Amino acid sequence: MSRKPATHRPRKRFGQNFLTDHSVIDRIADAIAASEQDHVVEIGPGQGALTETLAPLKCQLDVIELDRDLVPGLLAAFSIYPHFTLHNADALKFDFNTLGSAGAPLRVVGNLPYNISTPLIFKLLQDAPIIRDMHFMLQLEVVQRLAASPGSKHWGRLGIMAQYLCAVEHLFDVPPEAFNPPPKVQSAIVRLTPWQSSPWPECDQAQLRQVVQASFAQRRKTLRNNLKALIDSADLERLGIDPGARAETLELTQFIDIANAIHAK
Template identity: 75%
Template sequence: MAKRPGTHIPRKRFGQNFLVDQGVIDRIANAIGIQEGEHLVEIGPGQGALTERLAPTGCRLDVIELDRDLVAGLLAAFSIYPGFKLHSADALKFDFSSLAEDGRPLRVVGNLPYNISTPLIFKLLENAAIIQDMHFMLQLEVVERLAAQPGGKAWGRLGIMAQYHCQVEHLFDVPPAAFNPPPKVQSAIVRLTPWRASPWSQCEESELRKVVQAAFAQRRKTLRNNLKGLIDGAALEALGIDPGCRAETLQLSQFIEIANAVNEQT
């Protein structure tokens, strides 16, 4: 087993909270269920706590680390594994399609910094066609939004777009004490598995994003008000949707119907 990088003071500007609880690390590795020959991508390996479980499995492992102070230690610890490759880069700017040239789908994992988790997930959803699944440590609130159902405050743009692309599973929660330094929020592990046979009707994704963003722009307002300029009340009624209701009451399938109607109008 490789020796992990040594002491590193977590940096607030990178949103660093290093996972140190071995029981939680084992549970994450077991949830991922790595098989020899698979292609894994770890975002933000930090001090290599999870990398230590991934690298010896015989998989191809690309890790993406922004903090250059961690790079030398990661290379020293894990370069002994032939499938290991480190990319000193910002995951938000990284070209994930460049890793899929061997034809193997990517299995993406990571303890995502809370300050970039939502934009990074949206970026990865754009690459869903080349991804087998994703396992992430996120702020519990973000996982609840990803896995939300209509009718609650957590239901919104993130959950709708994630569920349009993926099956979302909230696997288990992780307490602050599992990290150094302990964050001020609860965390959770989520699995996102891109649909191979989608349960949803197809639509122009750009229209769906536009409709959802507008519908939730002011949550307390009705669909009639928020979607003004995209679709009128009569057209909503023709779809069987009450223009006087709020966006949080609609099913994903209804947002898809609205997006298709808007697309037909243009």
């Protein structure tokens, strides 16, 4: 199938920036390396730039597109493939459990609109048991937050929860000129692979989320202040954690220790 020039005018309210650089598209497809046995879910296919590389692979391919004006073009281009299904839906409200199964975990891909990327990633992290991996085009700063290390300005709630559930790989950056229209920010490709055997101690996820959210509620404040409603300074010290430290200095295992201590009470 030939790649046709864009005919749909990108809509700002949908956060549409269509990927048009064929070398970047091919590089993303190579990173995904989908096969006939895979069940791929593409979020926000747009005009089908990446879909065009996935559909001929004969994998089971579900695409989720919110913009109704893009649906006719996608159906015209890809409904010839028997394993292709289009869902005209909002990915933030879509139930991914209706697609996944233990025998065929989902491989989720997409060029995510910047305005929904963080809430959508948090939503998908909750579905990690039915997901094999995720490959996303995101704003570079979001990828830096996902892949951050303790002590960096990017270390926070998104990276901690993502790394607790997944291996995070910042694969490569994508310049604005690869899109139409060019966004005002740099983009990057990230791979998230849910742990089959977690390297982290067991922890109640809801408790961990509460601890992390409270710890970073006011980044400039100390743990003593941010966590005073959840745990006192003496208990933090018993865990070997300085109550006067800021959240960005803590390792993931220390957040897990705090969450487990609170949960034990």
